Amino acid sequence: MTRMVPHPLLSLGLLAMWLLLNGPSLGHALLGGAIALVAGWALSALEPERLRLRRPGAMLRLFGIVGLDIIRSNIAVAGLILTRDRKGKRRSGFVKVSLRLRDPAALAVLSIIVTATPGTAWLEYDPETGVLLLHVFDLVSEEDWQHLIRDRYEALLLEVFP
């Protein structure tokens, strides 16, 4: 089973994408399934380690939190642009956060979260020290942002990625 489907998540995702794009039918399910299997073998040559996820509850909670935060920060950044930076009172700056996450897939998810949330930009991550450099659009307190990244996102990501 593991030899046939080395990356079940990737293969499932590809099959789902194939069916979404082509419309569900038996023919497309077979064709998409074959492509998904071959893609899984190809990836196992590049990346032998299989992605493991745990705690679907934590994953769902993360999705919910991120969804809300993205809406909130969209409104905040749009407001700042409209009010001309609160008439010039906005201050932006760099924030350093030292992360406990080391798993590349988890870091990739964190980078998507940080980028998808307007107002924070992922600039640099140093794998030696685990320090992440962020740029924050509306910086009030560095500590608040460090807490936000560590407690709100990283804690949940550590639960999901073993």
Place this chain on the structure above:
Amino acid sequence: MIWMQNLPLWVALPAALLVVAGSTLTLLGTLGLVTLKSFYDRLHAPTLGTSWGTAAILLASMLVFGWTEGRLVLHELVIGIFVMVTTPVTLMLLGRAALYRDRGEGSAEVPEAPPEPAPAEQP
């Protein structure tokens, strides 16, 4: 676009609101891209368009075409996922290029580069 006139109000109204909200956010993002002063600030503005700017327009499309075709239309989700997954790549590329340039120029406004890893000891 005759078939558009047959849309019931409960589909047309939220779809219109979503399209207007999405395009307004995208417009504000581009406005910020033009008016903001520093490069790092300008990095943030277009993410309005790639997050809810895209999402709202895609939701409106799902709503309208889902109703006219009489089935669940989900392939917009694929667009949304790809936009979300690929934005960090360009953003990091631009951000790191700017950091590299500013550090090379000795700018005092950017934080210093992380320390170089210690060289491996010669055997």
